[in-house]
Amino acid sequence: MAKDSGAKTLIRLKETYPPSLLVPNPTLSETARAASKYLFSSLRPFTPKSPLDQLLVEGYDTEQIWHQINLQSQPLLSTIRRQLNRLIKTAEGIGQRKLPLDVANKTAPNNQNQREEEIDYLYEELDEADKDKEGSGIEDKILKIDVLTDYLRKEEQKIKTASTHEKQMEKVGSKIKLMEKANIEPKTWTMLGEVTASQRPVNSALEVDIEFEHNVRPALVITDEMNASMEEMIKKRIIEGRFDDVKRAPKLPLKVPREVKELDHNKSKYGLAEIYEQEYVQKIDPTSAPLSHRDKLKNEVKRKVPALAMEEIAPMAISDAAMLAPEEVFHGKGDVKEDAELTRAERKRRRANKKRKFKGRGFLRL
Known part of the structure; x- marks a missing residue:
């Protein structure tokens, strides 16, 4: 019963x-597994x-099943090769016994003809075996076909040994x-x-994927019904206050804006000599270092009031201008600088002043 069911699955x-x-089918998968199991068991006597x-x-996947079949095929191929070599040797011995002396002493072309006859004879035997065991010996067919194909390939290589160029x-x-x-x-x-x-078969264009290029969209056919429906929809939305128009997406900046750095164009209040002086004093006396962050946070309120105004002896009618010190009354023109420290504008100003003074003196002399 098991053999009959295995043969039926193989035929199916x-x-x-x-x-x-190519399509996943569990029923077909079970049929293939049963057929593989039947072939494996039928070839088991030939592979001790x-x-x-x-x-x-x-419980096994396809890769594991294929590995089991590979384990059985290796010893099976080795036994088939041994039997094939034995058959070739016996066939050569029988052929030499039956051939007469003059045929046995012929050259290589006769040997090639003999091999071709043997190949034809094996093909005939294969056809007869297929006709005799068409329904029952499926495994024998597979074995004989594989053996004969290998043998024929080897014989053809022996008969015709072509070079690489050929x-x-x-x-x-x-x-x-x-x-x-x-x-x-x-x-x-x-x-x-x-x-x-007229040059192609009937309805043959239906079986081909044809692409049409449309450069312009077809115009929409506007009818009275469409206009009426559009007007009703617009009125309804106006009454309900549903203005759900598509909002345009804001355009994102393509480039990151540059960081604007504020530049101080004012001239430095300290001269180079004063800067050197401050650095020198800081090196000698650490206590004269600049104020720290805490010191800067302090806010001392100082009232600039003349000392005489704080005393009772001073008269009440005295003005603030009369109580100014000489250095507070007269202000110099600026810091004294050397010629190397002057800027271009300051040099021009000094030169213009000198010219003006010389012109004034010459006018007085005249």
């Missing part, structure tokens, strides 16, 4: 439509060195033949360029 798998194998007695299918020329010749055949054969209507309806 053989009769399935090939494209259906196989580590597995049967194919483990339940092999390359054969490949080039086969490619040329295929290209010539493709050029000579009539092409399909899709490869002929511009084709009218």
